[in-house]
Amino acid sequence: MPKINIPTLIAEGASIKARVKADAARLKEIEAELIRQGAGKHEGDNGASCTVIIGAAAIKLPKDAVDKVRELLGEEHFKTLFDRTVGYAPVKGFRDVAAAVLTEAKARKIIALCETPASPYVKW
Numbered sequence: 604m605p606k607i608n609i610p611t612l613i614a615e616g617a618s619i620k621a622r623v624k625a626d627a628a629r630l631k632e633i634e635a636e637l638i639r640q641g642a643g644k645h646e647g648d649n650g651a652s653c654t655v656i657i658g659a660a661a662i663k664l665p666k667d668a669v670d671k672v673r674e675l676l677g678e679e680h681f682k683t684l685f686d687r688t689v690g691y692a693p694v695k696g697f698r699d700v701a702a703a704v705l706t707e708a709k710a711r712k713i714i715a716l717c718e719t720p721a722s723p724y725v726k727w
Contacts, residue, residue: 634725642723651727658721662693668716675713680704684713693717 637645642657664672669691673681683704685691694700697717701710 637725638723654726655723656726657723660718660720662697662714662717663719664691664693664717666690672713672716675709676705 637653637655638657640655642655644652644654646652664685672685676684684694684697684700686694698710698714701713705713
């Protein structure tokens with residue numbers, strides 16, 4: 604069995620770590636530019652491809668907004684749009700249900716109060 608040269612492994616490991624750090628920084632720059640170009644599949648010069656995915660904002664009722672949302676909706680619409688758990692969770696299809704049972708202005712206001720922005724990402 605060959606003898607392991609620890610100083611050589613350390614030097615190689617440090618070199619790899621530096622390259623990974625530099626490559627990760629460059630990849631972050633590349634992904635930011637791809638996200639700026641917009642959602643969809645993008646093809647590279649070498650046949651590689653990636654897909655930019657810009658997800659919809661998540662619907663979540665912040666604990667500090669429960670009273671305000673309940674007041675804006677009234678009890679009937681509040682119970683239609685939210686399932687009671689230990690707290691409140693939006694019903695499945697929240698945006699569609701809100702659009703169906705509320706005025707457009709009220710639906711937009713309630714959705715804005717409950718949305719959590721989604722971060723776009725690149726899938727390689």
